[in-house]
Amino acid sequence: xxxxxxxxxxxxxxxxxxxxxxxxxxxxxxxxxxxxxxxxxxxxxxxxxxxxxxxxxxxxxxxxxxxxxxxxxxxxxxxxxxxxxxxxxxxxxxxxxxxxxxxxxxxxxxxxxxxxxxxxxxxxxxxxxxxxxxxxxxxxxxxxxxxxxxxxxxxxxxxxxxxxxxxxxxxxxxxxxxxxxxxxxxxxxxxxxxxxxxxxxxxxxxxxxxxxxxxxxxxxxxxxxxxxxxxxxxxxxxxxxxxxxx
Numbered sequence: 001x002x003x004x005x006x007x008x009x010x011x012x013x014x015x016x017x018x019x020x021x022x023x024x025x026x027x028x029x030x031x032x033x034x035x036x037x038x039x040x041x042x043x044x045x046x047x048x049x050x051x052x053x054x055x056x057x058x059x060x061x062x063x064x065x066x067x068x069x070x071x072x073x074x075x076x077x078x079x080x081x082x083x084x085x086x087x088x089x090x091x092x093x094x095x096x097x098x099x100x101x102x103x104x105x106x107x108x109x110x111x112x113x114x115x116x117x118x119x120x121x122x123x124x125x126x127x128x129x130x131x132x133x134x135x136x137x138x139x140x141x142x143x144x145x146x147x148x149x150x151x152x153x154x155x156x157x158x159x160x161x162x163x164x165x166x167x168x169x170x171x172x173x174x175x176x177x178x179x180x181x182x183x184x185x186x187x188x189x190x191x192x193x194x195x196x197x198x199x200x201x202x203x204x205x206x207x208x209x210x211x212x213x214x215x216x217x218x219x220x221x222x223x224x225x226x227x228x229x230x231x232x233x234x235x236x237x238x239x240x241x242x243x244x245x246x
Contacts, residue, residue: 009080014090022216035076063116088117088139094155113158134177170235179234181226186241209243
């Protein structure tokens with residue numbers, strides 16, 4: 001009997017660069033169909049569209065646009081026949097102390113990091129429930145949701161909100177066979193840590209038991225477990241941070 005994971009259709013937000021792009025490539029390499037969106041198309045995404053053909057769908061739009069989000073979910077369902085898993089990855093960071101953040105920037109952080117993924121999840125879950133799919137929901141959060149870091153106050157609040165969203169949604173959907181989990185990475189050298197000084201980065205690295213920052217490859221095993229593993233795991237936040245949070 002084959003132990004390979006059957007091909008699934010995964011919708012992932014923010015798949016044009018960084019961790020999102022790495023996860024898209026990993027899923028495609030695993031034989032899955034992927035639908036992803038971001039505010040702008042990148043050369044990497046354009047190349048994937050040429051290479052992958054019908055297994056890949058990309059659209060450029062702002063995830064805060066609820067109508068555009070609904071249209072994209074519908075397009076993914078039409079293209080692939082349904083959605084088996086959702087990865088909420090799209091988010092923006094914070095680069096100022098709270099007293100220096102404008103009200104407009106605070107609103108932007110809340111809308112992109114909380115409102116947009118909640119509405120996207122709602123759209124996908126409604127499809128899963130109608131189709132009776134035993135789907136999977138995975139949200140990429142952050143260790144900032146459970147630890148405090150100066151200069152990341154509102155960002156941390158948004159990630160903490162998505163951790164709470166994960167736990168509550170898992171209770172709602174568990175009886176319907178839909179598993180809901182989150183992955184909370186630590187500091188990536190080229191992502192969240194870009195707002196920190198070199199001295200802060202070195203301090204974080206030194207205080208991490210493994211003495212290294214997180215890479216895309218560290219996240220992949222948890223993504224596979226939560227999307228494809230035959231498990232009874234739901235409502236969990238997996239910290240992928242080299243032991244920094246324990």
